Amino acid sequence: MSGAALGIEIVFVFFLALFLLHRYGDFKKQHRLVIVATLLAWYLCFLIVFIIPLDVSTTIYNRCLARNAVPPVTVNTSLFSTTTTAATIDNVSGLQLEKNADSSDSPSPQCYKPWSYIPKGIMPIFWRVVYWTSQFLTWILLPFMQSYARSGGFSITGKIKTALIENAIYYGTYLCIFTALLIYVAVNPKFHLEWYQLQTIGIAAANTWGLFLLVLLMGYGLVEIPRSHWNGAKKGYPLMKTYFKAAKLMTEKADAEENLEDVMEEVRKVNECIKYNHPLRKCVDTILKKCPTEYQEKMGRNMDDYEDFEEKNISYPSEKTLVKLHKQVIYSVQRHHRTQVQWRILLEQAFFLEDVAKNETSATKQFVRTFPPQEPEGWITRHFYTPTVEWYWECLLRPWCSRILAVILAMVSTVVVWSECTFFSTKPVLSLFAVFIQQAESTYNYIYIEVACFLTIFFLSICVYSTVFRIRVFNYYYLASHHQTDAYSLLFSGMLFCRLTPPLCLNFLGLTHMDVSIAHQNTEPTAYTSIMGSLRVLPLIADVFYIYYPMLVVILCIATYFSLGTRCLNLLGFQQFIGDNDMTSDLTDEGKELIRREKRKRQRLEDGETRRREWKEKYSNNREDNSRTRNIHSDQAEPSYTEMTTSRTSKYTRSNRTERDRIELLQDAEPLDFNAEAFKDDPLESSESGRYQPAGRYLSMSKSNSRIFDDV
16 A cells, blocks of 8 residues: 555645536536636645645654654754755665664554554655745746736737736735845855845745734634534525625626626727728737627627728727727626526525425425426436435435534534633643544554544635625625636635645644644655755744734734724725624615516516417427327328318418417517526627627637637
């Protein structure tokens, strides 16, 4: 099993990242570069979370071998020491293991080899590749791709310039931290600037930036996630909150549609002003390609291909104006598509919660849905998840499971907060995670160690990453399932995961005292901390920032528990869901009426489809009966040619009259609803939509993937 567990997890994590990306993204619509970059970012971050437990168990085994092989050796763990570096630490550990005569083959009888043991020398190379690749993605490639694709420039140089300017704030914060640490090392006579020190300063700057954001996001998630599960079990609470979200989202959706109309009006004016032989006509054609298909068709009808361009006293827009308009088109189309997707998902959620509320008082104990599910049911769902099973789960068992899960998560959050405030204490050991790991280490229970490490890191990751998509200011980036996430949100998620996962895992190793600089132990460090840097990199940061800053999570948790941030935003005019507020009640009633209207609209559509289907089946059966009757009469007597023609004409006339009468009655019963919403994918990314061509021509797209770099 030597190294087999590592290989199995590498393959498993790849397919897990591929499955999640397929669920949220769309391989057919989005550009291949976006898919590959996002897949690589997610894959590397998931690898860190899954492989860290194996690194911990292997390190514990190697420490046991070192203790039984030779007496402990005093090692200076300072990464900036003039006599000892991380390379010397590895050499000392290597010498200790060499004296054991290849411990992987002949281990000490007092040490038990873990089932997932990884041979020495593999993990350092593995972590170097994973870490530096993820850092290249998060700081250079992904932000550049995101800004490049969203840029309104019409040339490669213009797009690159815009991308660099937009990412200056990220690069600026990173460079400020790096420069401050570099100056501190340069003026301190104890340190000597070398390439290894510069590399460690860069790692420390990235970890400091990530830890700063990490604690802020974690403080909100540690309280909100258990509370959301507890409130989800309350009767009527999820439905009322969904009504509130519907009212707010409808306002945003209407604003997005109005904004899109205004931008399309500007595009129409520019399209009519700049003719086909104008020097800037290519820029206008690029803008038109980004517009929805219905707007392209309207503008194409009014385009005169034969009207030549002449120098007249007309104020033509400049290229800078077209660049700004191009960026507005990209943003407005993306925002419109995002609100449409959010509205459709919210409607399904509201309809389902209303069905749950109705079925709670059902005497038959069978779950009845108002509308069938959008996704086709699988074989397991049809045969095992019957309406009776669904009723017991949704109306009886699920609320209790949510309460139990909320209590468990609240206890874990309490342990995390306590450990964040006490992880620096080694005598006595106050961090509960460190106590659990040390107890398991004394009994060599490697399975427990790996499972506990994985669940802890997974919980911390959920607290951090879910907060990003809960806070309203980050709602511009929205991860929607069923292949509805746009390219910008995918790139943003990959960038954020790569930026926060390394400091998150380093923080976890500090909580468990597996970081030797935190535990003040002269033992072998984990391969993760030896390659990516320790939390105690510089005395200034180690003695102040890394000790006292994580304690801020207590203040953030208290503020989140009492909803101080939510109440402040509500006072400033940003509507938030607060139970004892008049504004909340008004928006809840408004959302309830919106959901009721959408339900009536969908019921009319489904009833109309049902009547059409029944009428077609009945009409086809009547035709079969008439043909069968004609065949029977034809066998009995052969009519004359005139009688046969007259009979067929009368039957055809009666059939047409009956069909017209039924169609007219059907139309009278179903008046057209001009307010109906047509939920469909972004026409810019659809493989079936028409694409605008210069001079008002259209060409159906033959390729399935959209091209975010086609305008260059």
